[in-house]
Amino acid sequence: MVKVSKSPWLLHYDGSSCNGCDIEVLACLTPVYDVERFGVINTGNPKHADILLITGGINAQNEPVVKQIYDQMPNPKVVVAVGICACNGGVFKECYNIKGGTDTVLPVDIYVPGCAARPEAIIDGVVKAIGVLDEKREKMRKGAAE
Amino acid sequence: MKTSILLTVLFLILGPLVGGLITGFDRKITARMQGRQGPPVLQPFYDLSKLFAKQTFIVNDVQDFLICGFLVFTIFTGCLFFSGGDLLLVFFALTLAGVFYIMSASSANSPYSSMGGQRELLQEMTYEPMVLLSAIGFFEATGSFSVSEIITKSTIPAIAYTPGIFVGFLWILTIKFRKSPFDLSTTHHAHQEMVKGLNAEISGNMLALVEITEWYEKVFLLGVVGLFFMTSAWWSVIVALAACIVAYFIEILIDNVSPRVKWDFMFKSTWIVTLVVGGVNLLILMLMK
Numbered sequence: 001m002v003k004v005s006k007s008p009w010l011l012h013y014d015g016s017s018c019n020g021c022d023i024e025v026l027a028c029l030t031p032v033y034d035v036e037r038f039g040v041i042n043t044g045n046p047k048h049a050d051i052l053l054i055t056g057g058i059n060a061q062n063e064p065v066v067k068q069i070y071d072q073m074p075n076p077k078v079v080v081a082v083g084i085c086a087c088n089g090g091v092f093k094e095c096y097n098i099k100g101g102t103d104t105v106l107p108v109d110i111y112v113p114g115c116a117a118r119p120e121a122i123i124d125g126v127v128k129a130i131g132v133l134d135e136k137r138e139k140m141r142k143g144a145a146e
Numbered sequence: 147m148k149t150s151i152l153l154t155v156l157f158l159i160l161g162p163l164v165g166g167l168i169t170g171f172d173r174k175i176t177a178r179m180q181g182r183q184g185p186p187v188l189q190p191f192y193d194l195s196k197l198f199a200k201q202t203f204i205v206n207d208v209q210d211f212l213i214c215g216f217l218v219f220t221i222f223t224g225c226l227f228f229s230g231g232d233l234l235l236v237f238f239a240l241t242l243a244g245v246f247y248i249m250s251a252s253s254a255n256s257p258y259s260s261m262g263g264q265r266e267l268l269q270e271m272t273y274e275p276m277v278l279l280s281a282i283g284f285f286e287a288t289g290s291f292s293v294s295e296i297i298t299k300s301t302i303p304a305i306a307y308t309p310g311i312f313v314g315f316l317w318i319l320t321i322k323f324r325k326s327p328f329d330l331s332t333t334h335h336a337h338q339e340m341v342k343g344l345n346a347e348i349s350g351n352m353l354a355l356v357e358i359t360e361w362y363e364k365v366f367l368l369g370v371v372g373l374f375f376m377t378s379a380w381w382s383v384i385v386a387l388a389a390c391i392v393a394y395f396i397e398i399l400i401d402n403v404s405p406r407v408k409w410d411f412m413f414k415s416t417w418i419v420t421l422v423v424g425g426v427n428l429l430i431l432m433l434m435k
Contacts, residue, residue: 006189006192006195006196007189007192007193007195007196029336030182031180031181031182034177034182034183034184036173036177036182036184036185037177037182037183037184037185037186038185039185039186039189039192039193041336042336043336043341043342044336044341044342045258045341045342045346047203047346047347047348047349048342048349048353050196050200072203074200074201074202074203074349074350075200075201076200076201137199140201
């Protein structure tokens with residue numbers, strides 16, 4: 001059977017993050033954590049990506065950007081909100097310009113809380129996302145068969 | 147005749163398998179050079195099966211057609227080479243395949259894609275003189291453009307006459323394999339200033355076709371590297387295979403120790419190398435014979 005789970009390609013988008021979570025996301029690619037051993041590639045291209053990692057809250061400026069990136073990703077795809085700001089807005093929640101977490105505009109599959117989210121937690125979230133990805137793939141296959 | 151058909155069929159079937167395995171080892175060795183564990187050797191095949199399972203966004207009808215052209219002409223190039231055809235025709239077919247890929251990138255209405263297309267065009271302009279010089283070098287060394295005659299009629303390998311041309315060919319191999327410092331149009335590393343250019347707008351099974359094409363191309367190019375070492379003796383195959391492994395390892399090493407350069411440096415340095423090592427080698431060959 002074809003499995004998406006063996007080759008999840010990431011797309012990392014920095015919403016309005018303070019860069020803390022972004023540094024931790026990139027730390028996952030370093031020799032210490034090396035997510036490439038699971039086949040993970042940081043693509044930087046929505047058309048090649050399976051998993052969308054979003055850090056930081058959503059504001060009026062990045063809302064259309066996030067939506068467009070999500071629309072450009074081919075199915076099956078999952079969204080992972082990394083860090084407390086991406087989960088629900090975090091300390092910026094009450095700000096006049098912040099809409100809230102990623103789930104205010106996109107269907108989020110996995111929440112990885114933390115300020116900043118630790119690389120271990122991010123890898124754990126990505127592994128969980130791979131499971132969701134497989135489920136979605138299965139659904140897609142069944143939908144195509146019907 | 148029989149061996150040429152056999153080799154062509156072997157290339158058609160084993161080409162992508164060998165190319166994928168080479169890519170897998172490449173990623174593993176690259177990771178080890180960077181102090182990482184790296185993905186499994188079969189990772190390129192996992193990627194491929196995933197891409198076939200994904201949804202494909204079709205940007206326009208022309209792009210799919212052009213990518214199929216890229217695939218067909220790359221396979222044609224390889225088949226012609228491994229069946230022992232004319233080396234000039236082989237290299238022209240390779241150029242045509244490259245042009246199909248560039249046109250597919252330029253057909254998409256995306257800035258990254260067209261930027262990749264323009265850069266690939268520059269790359270093609272950069273390496274093409276050296277490719278032609280290699281073909282002429284083979285002719286001067288062995289007296290024939292035909293791949294089968296180059297092998298069967300020579301007792302001394304072509305490398306003995308064309309060491310300079312071989313160095314020049316290794317130089318442009320870096321461009322053809324999309325290795326840093328010359329991976330301008332599209333790259334396998336995430337840290338470059340433009341990661342995916344040429345294939346930015348290609349997704350799903352179309353991207354899978356591009357991957358397969360690049361594997362075919364890889365096997366063909368290593369075949370040309372091997373041709374420098376081939377003679378009519380059977381054991382020259384072993385020498386050629388060893389040379390391919392060493393050449394590819396050098397490419398991986400260069401990939402990992404050098405940052406990407408700007409297009410004008412790539413262009414100037416490659417043409418200088420072509421002129422100095424390739425041109426001088428050819429001049430000496432012509433005067434000696």
